[in-house]
Amino acid sequence: MVMQVEFVSPEDILYSGEGTQVTARTRGGGEIAFLTGHEPFIGSLVPCEVRVSEASGDVKRFAVRGGFVSVNGAKVTVLSDAAVPAADVDASAAQADLAEAEAALESDPTDAEARMNVQWANARLAAISTGSGHSADH
Amino acid sequence: MPGGAERILRRRIGSVKNTKKITRAMELIAATRVARAQQRAKAARPYSEQLTGVIENLAAGGADVDHPLLRQVENAERVAFVVCAGDRGLAGPYNSAVVRSAEREIQALRAGGGDYRILAVGKKVNDYFSFRNYTIDSTYGGFTDNPTFEDARAIAQRVRELFDSGDVDQVELIYTEFVSLGTQRAVVRRFLPLEPVSVMAEEGGGDAAALAGFSFEPSSGGVLADLLPRYVEARLFTALLDAAASEHANRQRAMKAATDNAEDLIVKLSRAMNRARQESITTEIMEIVGGAEALGGDSGDEAEAVDLERVLATGNPSAN
Numbered sequence A: 001m002v003m004q005v006e007f008v009s010p011e012d013i014l015y016s017g018e019g020t021q022v023t024a025r026t027r028g029g030g031e032i033a034f035l036t037g038h039e040p041f042i043g044s045l046v047p048c049e050v051r052v053s054e055a056s057g058d059v060k061r062f063a064v065r066g067g068f069v070s071v072n073g074a075k076v077t078v079l080s081d082a083a084v085p086a087a088d089v090d091a092s093a094a095q096a097d098l099a100e101a102e103a104a105l106e107s108d109p110t111d112a113e114a115r116m117n118v119q120w121a122n123a124r125l126a127a128i129s130t131g132s133g134h135s136a137d138h
Numbered sequence B: 001m002p003g004g005a006e007r008i009l010r011r012r013i014g015s016v017k018n019t020k021k022i023t024r025a026m027e028l029i030a031a032t033r034v035a036r037a038q039q040r041a042k043a044a045r046p047y048s049e050q051l052t053g054v055i056e057n058l059a060a061g062g063a064d065v066d067h068p069l070l071r072q073v074e075n076a077e078r079v080a081f082v083v084c085a086g087d088r089g090l091a092g093p094y095n096s097a098v099v100r101s102a103e104r105e106i107q108a109l110r111a112g113g114g115d116y117r118i119l120a121v122g123k124k125v126n127d128y129f130s131f132r133n134y135t136i137d138s139t140y141g142g143f144t145d146n147p148t149f150e151d152a153r154a155i156a157q158r159v160r161e162l163f164d165s166g167d168v169d170q171v172e173l174i175y176t177e178f179v180s181l182g183t184q185r186a187v188v189r190r191f192l193p194l195e196p197v198s199v200m201a202e203e204g205g206g207d208a209a210a211l212a213g214f215s216f217e218p219s220s221g222g223v224l225a226d227l228l229p230r231y232v233e234a235r236l237f238t239a240l241l242d243a244a245a246s247e248h249a250n251r252q253r254a255m256k257a258a259t260d261n262a263e264d265l266i267v268k269l270s271r272a273m274n275r276a277r278q279e280s281i282t283t284e285i286m287e288i289v290g291g292a293e294a295l296g297g298d299s300g301d302e303a304e305a306v307d308l309e310r311v312l313a314t315g316n317p318s319a320n
Helices: A091-107 A112-128 B004-060 B094-111 B123-131 B149-164 B197-204 B220-305 B308-314
Strands: A003-008 A013-026 A030-035 A041-045 A048-054 A059-064 A067-072 A075-079 A083-085 B078-084 B115-121 B138-140 B170-178 B184-192 B215-217
Touching: A003 B004, A013 A041, A013 A059, A013 A067, A013 A075, A013 A083, A041 B004, A041 B220, A048 A112, A059 A112, A067 B004, A067 B220, A075 B004, A091 A112, B004 B197, B004 B220, B078 B094, B078 B123, B078 B149, B078 B220, B094 B115, B094 B123, B094 B170, B094 B184, B094 B220, B115 B123, B115 B149, B138 B149, B149 B170, B149 B184, B149 B220, B170 B220, B184 B220, B215 B220
Parallel strands: A003 A075, A041 B215, B078 B115, B078 B170, B115 B138
Antiparallel strands: A003 A013, A013 A030, A013 A048, A041 A067, A048 A059, A059 A083, A067 A075, B170 B184
């Protein structure tokens, strides 16, 4: 059994394919994986790496800066205003963003935007990191 | 001097022909851009449809929470106007239609003692209102013919700042709706506060089958709080894309009219030029014939001696 998986950004549909498993992180819920037959679900995402295991066995990885995941029957939709396929992630830019955001967070630990930027940079780095795909910041 | 009028007309025809080439090129460019803008508007649709879908599901789940973006104010007196038109002219009534309906709204508000803010999207909007000494809150431009989501986001952020801080009670969005290739109209739409969630869901007209019992994480209220700002951005982006498609469609039409006009003008000027040329030739012949007759009359018996052929060749028998 496969699920229809779609990544929808405001400008177009980034990815559309069939997958057997989708992993993401929701706000408050931590990492969550969807298999076929998951109950209808709508979750608000934190910046994270989203992995789609395709029917062929390939794993497609994306970095997502927040958004939503909606699961309905055999269809998983990720709505995000910023989603980048792992192949398009610029590692050095993500590193630089991470350093900058961490510095900002250090000077003001309540800076919500800096916290968000740290997560977003980590999400991008996680998407390109080799290994099991679990990002180091969890 | 015979021939003078003809030369002037010939020069005018030349310049009209050049103008026609330019307007024709602009028409063709606008035509391809309309197609592309429509394509982009179509590509952007799934996102806002999906967002609306989530709202429908939230409404079905009974989430009607208190959110700043839903804060309704009775008799809104401080209103922000997001006026979306173009950076460039030569688009027929496109810019003026939007700007005029914006000015009408602002005048009506001021007549009622209200206070306005203008967020000018497009250089032409800024030019119009700053020339008339309106205070402009912020101005955006350089992207109206091809807006990106980031552009929409920048504007949405300012709109939310104004609304969240309570500086304005209401936000109106004025842009040109792209109904079809042949019809676009300037519209004034309520942008903020958003309608209650249940109304939004109803207007979305979604499929009832999707309203199965969803579970939400972190909670239906939490999802809604994350979702509404994005909904605002998506709506603004949709409006910008509509406006861009409308701008190109208007420009295409305006340039087609200009090209047709130039063609008419060329025909008219060519006729006038031909007439002028014919007239100058006729005048010349009349002068020659008149001159010849005058000579003939003067010299009496020698009239036959006038060599008509020579006269015609030189045009001035007395010069011999």
